[in-house]
Amino acid sequence: MSHSRIALCAVGAAVAAVLTAAPVALAGTATVGGASAKVSPSTVAPGGSFTISLDCSAFANPSPTPGEGQGLQEAVKFKAVGGGKFEGTGKLAAALAGAKSVTISGHCLSSDSASAWTVTVTVAAVAAQPTGPAATGAGIGADAGEVAAGAALAAAAVGGAAYLRRRRADGRA
Structure with missing residues (x-):
């Protein structure tokens, strides 16, 4: 193997190690405990809405990141409700072919720390829609x-x- 290939492999390995390191530190912040979140309702039909209640009260002047996850129509944005607590309403995508659940995650941020939170919404089973003409009995x-x-x-x-x-x-x- 040539020296340039070895150097390229070393750089690739270093980048992979940084990107997959857990927990992930956010731009000069430390990941610490303290964030909690809950979702209501916990089971939602495709296209349906839910509310995430986020508690970041363990931090001074907290600011939550939007909640993100595959299967959402868009990221969940939060509004302060007081005392370091936040609420945001999200909506599942209408087309969740075969999905059983959607995981939504984000962070509570403060000036010197961050804490990750995660909630899971169960996707309600949807009855199959009939195809073809309706069988009314008229004409049989x-x-x-x-x-x-x-x-x-x-x-x-x-x-x-x-x-x-x-x-x-x-x-x-």
Whole structure:
């Protein structure tokens, strides 16, 4: 292996180590405990809404990052409700093909620290939507040919009954 390839591999390994290090430190901050979050309702149908209640009161002058996760229509933005607590309303994407849950995460930030939070929304099962025409019972699935044949039989029966009635009236029956 050439020296340039070895150097490139070393740089790639260093970048991978930095990107996958846990916990992730945010731009000059330390990750510490103290954030908590809960979601209500915990089970939501695709396209439905939910509320995240976030408690960042363990920090001085906290500021939450938006809640993000795959399966959301957009990031959940938070508004202060007092005492270091925040609330935000989110909406699941309407098309969550086969998804069982959506994980939403963010951070509580202060001037010198950060704490990660995570909530999980269970995706409610949606009943399959019917396809094709509605089966109302009217027509019972008969097509135009069957309807025409039935009408011809009914006309023949009425005509036959009228013929026999006339013959009896004439005394030829």
